[in-house]
Amino acid sequence: MLLIKAPRNQLLQPLQAVAGIVEKKHTLPILSNVVVERAGEMLTLLASDSEIQIRSTTTAGLDQTNAAITVSARKLQDILRTLPENVDVTLDADERRLTVRAGKSRFTLQILPAEEFPRMRGGEGEPVEIQLKQNEFRSQLGLVQYAMAQADIRYYLNGMLMSVAGGQLRMVATDGHRLAYCSQPAQTPEPGIEVILPRKTVLELYRLLSDGDAPLTMRVWPSQVQFLFNEIELTSKLIDGKFPDYNRVIPPNHPKLLQLARAELAPALQRAAILTAEKLRGVRLVLAPGSLKLLSINTEQEEAQEELEVAYDGEGLDIGFNVTYLIDVLTHVDAENFDLRLNDANSSALFTLPGNDNFKYVVMPMRI
């Protein structure tokens, strides 16, 4: 049974799109495989980690009989990756084995039956369908994605809140210490939807979406979501939980406003970070009329001091932060200038972009 005969890249690209989610070790061994399925002229590749599933299609060449197998995703990918760029590759399956041929190379791999591969088939009932643009969605993900928690026991923080309602597409991520929020006008369904996408799904989307304005279709069921773009269909479970109310966390009127240029602040923070205590990462911001000082000290009592000139003539303030959280927003948000709003040493800091209400980043202070 010939599954495909095609140039190496035509097969490798869709394989790389789906194989990123394959876990090295999974309790269900077949999930380390990828499904290779031929139907008519199309070849479909499909991988899953039981929470997310990605499907990608490519043309397979001449019309052949339909067939489907599963084979180790990692081995197939390693083989294809190390073959020369433009060599033609054929995949041929019999009852027990898959044969990969390219030029003078030949590999036979074990297969498992495709029927045994557990597939996600989308949720029950009619989904809510939303049309978006890939580049817009992706850049919005980029503005919040880094603030997601990782392996937190509050499982609902290990993901990103996405709300599509009232003409706005909102994304919110938080790890409990800082929160990133971004909103963009969008066509929204009635009634709107609000879901939590798992962390891995968010990262995978960020990796796979393209920078162009090609369409992205999102289908949402109560417990699943599907993204369709390019030749890819990504299906993911949703996190069933209650995301914290971000409105209560974003401070409405902190009185102290600093206008800061990234070109000055980011390198100063990076230098101060060198002498923060390793596990603590604390940096002090000391604000006085006309001046913002960044101070750090490590366990060996080595000290760093940076001073920025600022147009500020209000009350002084001495407040501590985890420097990583400050550097994060400056590296992930592509903007020249930031507004930083503060209140007192116990209140959060709010980063926004000048003249833009759509992005907000809140960081809680640290007692140093």
Place this chain on the structure above:
Amino acid sequence: MPAIQVLPDLLISQIAAGEVVERPASVLKEVLENALDAGASTVEVALDEGGVRRLRVADDGCGIARDDLPLALARHATSKITSLEDLEGVRSMGFRGEALAAIASVARLTLTSRIAEANEAWRISVPGGELAPAALARGTVVDVEDLYYATPARRKFLKSEPTEYGHCEDVFRRIALARPQVKLQLTRNGRIVHRWPGAAAAQRVAQVLGEEFTGAARALEVQAGPVALSGFVALPAYSRASRDAQYFFVNGRFVRDKLLTHAVREAYADILHEARHPAYVLALTLDPRAVDVNVHPAKIEVRFRDARGIHQFVYHALERVLAEPLAGAASAAAAPAAFHLPPPGAAPAQPRFQRELAVSEGGVTQAAQRYFDAFALPRTGTAPTLAPVTGFAPAALPAAGAALPLRPGAAAAAGAEQSEAEAAVPPLGYALAQLAGVYVLAQNRAGLVLVDMHAAHERILYERLKAVVEGMPAAQKLLIPAVVAVSARELATAEEHAATLDRLGFEVAPVGPQELALRSVPQLLVRAHLPDLLRALLEDLAEQPASRVIETRRNELLATMACHGAVRANRQLAPAEMNALLRDMEACERADQCNHGRPTWVQLSMAELDRLFMRGR
């Protein structure tokens, strides 16, 4: 209920007397038990000032006849047993005829009651003792006022209102768990705190201990002849730092029995860290003749005729239910498209051994549970899996590490070039793999190093905490305060010790009668399981004088914090994390032993390994 009679003298002497009413909670226990003995199906409790000002219990039980009212208050008068034989097979909670008399001797007590056959209710009050007609539809109202008014010295020993209330609430919970079908209400200073309708056992457990418990618990029901054990045991992920979620009932009576506790601990031994306490609600029923309840003044201990048999029975029943594979973890893989857990059909059920998943139908709890499981898989007794460290690129190490000779002995002979390479290998070497989610394997110059990752990390954290607590430890404020469900007693402790907690980096504030909000945590511990950590600290702090606790108990507190901040078993560590742990251990003072004095790592030299394979030199 039969008429009350004065017990024969002989029997009186055989009944353990003792301190029946040492604090409001013990008064409440006695009065509640009387209501249950009277067959009540609804019981309402009202407490003012922790039960000291006033403690009132109204029931709809059988009531007390007019002429029996004075007897009810007399010493050694009971309607529940009449002979020694009765005592040996006692089925009621009460049997001494002592409780009301004891209460009456230290408080103002009013008993109002009406039996079903009577046209009116009657009341008796002490001091005084006059009978008077009263208004009451049915049942009995016991009103205890000004506890210890007659003995001010006693009164001084009482703790703060929240503490005494907390103890009363503990008693109330125990009764609620022992009798799910009884409708219960608790009022504190005029406000209703709990109102629990009569329910099936599973619902009552959820009412009392929260969905957090039932979501993490398994139900069991095992019977062997006349002995039966039923209830709920939490999987280790829920284990607590304090013993507060341990309920064992013997024939409906709450007990704290060494034998039973031991059997439970044994059953959990393989899957639960020593410092953690299992959480469970278990009811043992057996022929009353097989157990002596008259061994402790508060009836809190019992003695079994066949102690060994009971121990074995309890142990095996629990071990069995705990050893079953995690349904959540298994099903996640088996039914990836489905969001709900399929019934655990895999394990063939023993005939007399039923089990069911104690999670409610539907999404949230199950999904939550499954996510939770994914992060906190307990150690099971299954064969260890060796996690390969793929991606552990030698390039990431100093060149010398990559060239690490496999046989140092042979290499030493090979020349100066290589011994220089060896010199660059840090003492604990470089990580090779993680074993069963528990040990880190590393290779150093001498051979193989085995590290107990939790113990090692705990030690490092402890030393670090000690270093920072000299000053003020850095504390990260939380954007979303972590809300921690606590008992009234824990809440009282938190309020009392707020300054100490703040000093350690925890900012806590009560946000409800049973909830604390944690607004900041020590930076070193931001990844810990915060609710567990906080409860463990409160357990350490409870009953300590608030003023000097930081000096007297500092190291204990830090040890608790370190234990909770340390990596948990079964966390997959990345190669970089493992190497970081090894480097931290080398840098840490006293890293060779954990806080409990056990070693954190051992060396297996090449010679020792060779010996295993009988490879003599």
